Structures are given as C-alpha cells and as structure tokens.
Amino acid sequence: MDVLVIGAAGMVGRKLVSKLAAGGVVGGRVIDRLILADVVAPEAPAFEGNIDTVPADLSEPGVADTLLATRPQLIFHLAAVVSGEAEADFEKGYRVNLDGTRALLEAVRMAGSKESYVPKLVFASSIAVFGAPLPEVIGETECLAPLTSYGTQKAISELLLADYSRRGFLDGIGIRLPTIVIRPGKPNKAASGFFSGILREPLAGQEAVLPVDDSVRHWFASPRAAVNFLLHAAGLDTSRLGSRRSLTMPGLSATVGDQIEALRRAAGEAAVRRIRREPDETIARIVAGWPQNFDASRAAALGFVAEKSFDEIIKAHLEDEPRSVAA
Template identity: 75%
Template sequence: MNILIIGAAGMLGRKLVHALIAKGTVVDRPIRRLVLADITAPERPDFDGEIETIAADLSLPGTAEHLIASRPDLICHLAAIVSGEAEADFEKGYRVNLDGTRALFEAIRIAGQTDAYCPKVVFTSSIVVFGEPLPDVIGDDHCLTPLTSYGTQKAIGELLLADYSRRGFLDGIGIRLPTISIRPGKPNKAASGFFSSILREPLIGEEAVLPVSDTVRHWFASPRAAVDFIVHACELNTEQLGSRRTLTMPGLSATVGDQIEALRRVAGDDAAKLIRREANKTVADIISGWPQSFDAKRAEALGFKAEISFDDIIRVHIEDELGNTLSAWERA
C-alpha cells in the first residue's frame, strides 16, 4: 500500500501518520510507502518502509502531478487554511482550499487516461458547509448553504469529489469533521479556536479568552476521534455510499457553558476561573451561522464513532497531550 497524505504537517496529519504506522495495514494491505506533503516539509517519523517528506503548495502548477507521480493507492487530502484565515484573505482561501483540491483531482483524472489510475481519496470537509436556515438538529438530507468562504470552498470540494467519483476518475469519500476540541499546541487562526483554548490553556494553568456567550452551542469531537474517522474512511467500502460521497461525522452537541462545567468537574474551580470573557463581534458573527447539532445516522450506521460527553473529550486531551496527569488535577 502506497499512501500520500497532503497536510501531513498539521495536527491531524501528524496524528494520522502515527496512527497508520502503528496500525501497519489498510484493508489488510501492508503499508509499504508513505509520502508526506505540506506547505512546510513534515517531520520524518519512525517507519520501516519507504518514506518521503515534501514541502509542497498544492495550488501551484505541477505540484499535484509531482505528488501523484508514484501512483499512491490511497490519498488523504487534509490540507486547508482554516476558517478565520479563509474569511480574512479571500484570494488565499480560494487558492488553497479550492484551486489546490481541483488541481489534485485533475492530476488524478489526467493520469488515469494513460494508465487506468483510480486511487481512493479521503477528503476532509467540515460541518460549516451548512448555514442558515438551520434546524435545531441537522439530518443527513439537509442541503448545503454555507455562510462563510471556508464553508463554500469545502462545499465545492464535496461536489467535485462526488462528480469525479461518479465519472470513475477516483474513488472518493468525504468526511465532514465536527469542530475539533481540544486541539493541542498553540492557537491557530480558526474562528473556532476558542472552543479549544478555553479548555486547553486552563488545564495548564494559563488564562484563556472567551469571545462569545456561554449559550453558544456547537458540534464537537476530539482529535483522537477525528483520526479514527479518517482511518475508518480509508478502509470503508465506498460502494455503501452510492452517489452521496460525503458523510457528516458523529459528534457531541454542547454549549460553551457545558464545556466550562465539564472543565470544572475534571479540573476544578481554579481552572474554570482562568477563562476571561471578552466579546469579539467578528468571531461571534461567524459562529452564529454555524450548525449546532446533527443526527449523523448514515455515518453511525457505517461504523463511525465519537465521544458522548465533554468530560470524555477533556480526559482524551489529558491522556494524549498532558502525559495523563488527570490524577494530579483530582488531588488538587
């Protein structure tokens, strides 16, 4: 199995690489070769097989052709600029999130004209492809009505994935990721970044800023669950999808207040007191057009699973990122 991961230097990309290496196979086929690409060259992990790390901008001419030159059997396309940056820089958002995706799909199509190349492609989309009017709970049949440039770019990517799959150019599956919380590391430019920072920073004794009200509700999953989604998508038989190639992933619907109360239960009042409320209208306006809850029946029926409480999400972060120091908080 020859695998290409685009966006391999990002948080989910790094975790996906390690998960695949630990697993060793995809659909019972040993992983022999990994090509890891991102705008900056990803770090080289420990891997017994052949590995290549590449600094590459997918939106530049010739890059996609170079990345598929070895004819990877499986391509995980995770690369994107995040919601806040895509909204602030219109041209960059469309160049990276749309032009890069189209370039990849076109390179695969053209390659297939000469050697019957048709790889499996896992495309990470987002729940922000949905916008107003929004029901309280969004089902699998709800239409795409994005209210941000990022959501629009992802929605177009989903349509391209479905059409290129229909035409037999590639074998695509799209997964709409919930907002990932708690994201490890430093804050990024995503409008949703505070959903992680109000938990991540207090857990290490640092102050965090909350730019919206406690009543804001959203759809969440942990990084661990997100990686599991991608790995499961890599192995899923896409014949089960029919023409509807993108699935909304399971998750947890919770308010900011629910997050804070979970933090209080797991880490105590001192941690919760480190959250400072400072309204930000720009962020609040972006978030106001995002969905709050889903009924992800299709994905659940196909074996995708997520956490069922924010206590679980916080515990996952403590286990995976903080050296399993939960007991220290419980003794505090």
C-alpha cells in the same frame, strides 16, 4: 500499498501520520511507503517502510503529478487554507482550497487515462459547508449553503469529489469534520479558538478568555476522533455510500456550559476560575450562524464513532497531550 498524505504537517495530519507510521497498516493493507506532503516539508516519524517528505503546493502546475508518481492507492487530502485566512485572502483561499483540490483530482484522472489507476481518496471537508438559517438539528439532506469562502470551497470540492467518483476516475469519500477540540498548542485567532482555549489553558494552569454566553451550542469531536474518522473512511467500502460521497461525521452537540461542567469534574473549581468572561459581540455574532446539532445517523450506521461527552474529550486530551497539562 503506497499512501499519500497531503497536508501532513497540520495538526490532524501529524496525528494521522503518526498513527499510520506506528501501525503500518490501513484499511487492512500493509503500508509500503508513506508520502508526506505539505507546503513545508513535514517531519518524518519513525516508520519501518519507505517514507518520503515533500514540500509541495498542490495549486502549482505539475505538483500533483509528482505526488502521484508511485501511484499511491490511498490518498488523504487534508491540505487547506483555514477559514479565517480564506476570508482575509480571497485569491489564496480559492487557489489552495479549490484549484489545489481540482489539480489533485485532475492529476488522478489523467494518470488513470494512461493506465488503470483508481485510488481511494479521503477528503477532509467541514461543517462550514452549512450556514444559517439552519434547523436546530441539521438533517442528512440539508442544502449546502456556506456563509464563508472556506465553506464554499469545501462544498465545491465535495461536488467535484462526487462527480469524479461517479465517473469512475477515483473512489472518493468526503468527511465533514466537526469543530475539533481540544486543539493542542497555542491559542490562535480563529473565531472558534475559545472552544479549545477554555479547556486547554485552564488544564495547563493558565488563564483563558470566554467571549460568548454559556448557552452557546456547537458540534464537537476530539483530534483523536478526527484521526479515527479518516482511518475508518480509508477502509470503508464506498459502494455503501451510493452517489452521495460526503458524510457529516458524528459529533457531540454541547454548550459552553457543558464544557465548563466537564472541566470542573476533571480539574476542579480552581481550573474553572481561570476562565475569564469577556463578551465579544463580533465573535458572538459569527458563532450564532454556526451549526448547533446534526443528525449524523448515516455516518453512525457506517461505523464512524465520536465522543459522547466532554468528559471523554478532556480525557482524550489528557492522554494524547500529556505535556500540555499542569502537574
């Protein structure tokens, strides 16, 4: 089977590709060829089968067709302009996150109009499809009411995925990722950046800034869990989804205080002292509109699994990112 990964150079994309290449199997089927696409050509990991790395902007005419040339039976679509950029650059956000996704769906549909072709398509959505006012625990039938252009683009993509699946053009599944922590690498400017930073930096012996109260609650999973969600979705029989093709992934509902206690258990008081409190009203206001907790029982019943504590999330980070930890 040929497998196409769009957005293969991103943080989750790289980890997914590395697992696909190492195992050589996905959803019980052997991978013959990996086609890795991103706006810059992704790095190719060691892999026994064929591997193509393609610099590709899905929103440009004809690009989606090219990516489908070998008719990959499994497509991971992770490519997106992130939340902050989609908010700052309205046109770029719609071009990449909406037009790009639609171009992919249309290319699949057109390919299927010429020959039998109904690939599995795993789409990375986001809890940003939900926006305040929200109940304390967000249920499985909560309305999509995003408060960002990014969330709007993800919600629209979910609707398209469901309709194209219903019409039989493809076999789609959308997975709404929690906020991913601990993100490896450098601190970034995302409003959610501190959720990773207050663990990652102290674990690496560096200082981190905490702009909100310890009581702030949010919904988390590790990069490792995110990759497992994608792989599990790839192997899932979608007839179990019915007409609702997008699922809120399981996660951990925890407060900043819970994060700090787990850091103390993992790395001691010295690590906790590296968190500097610098309240930022703008960030506090943005974060206040975010989801705090979900009933993700639908995904859980379908076998998706996330961490159950921040101890587990820190452990995954220490195992998966050994070089980023202070000796």
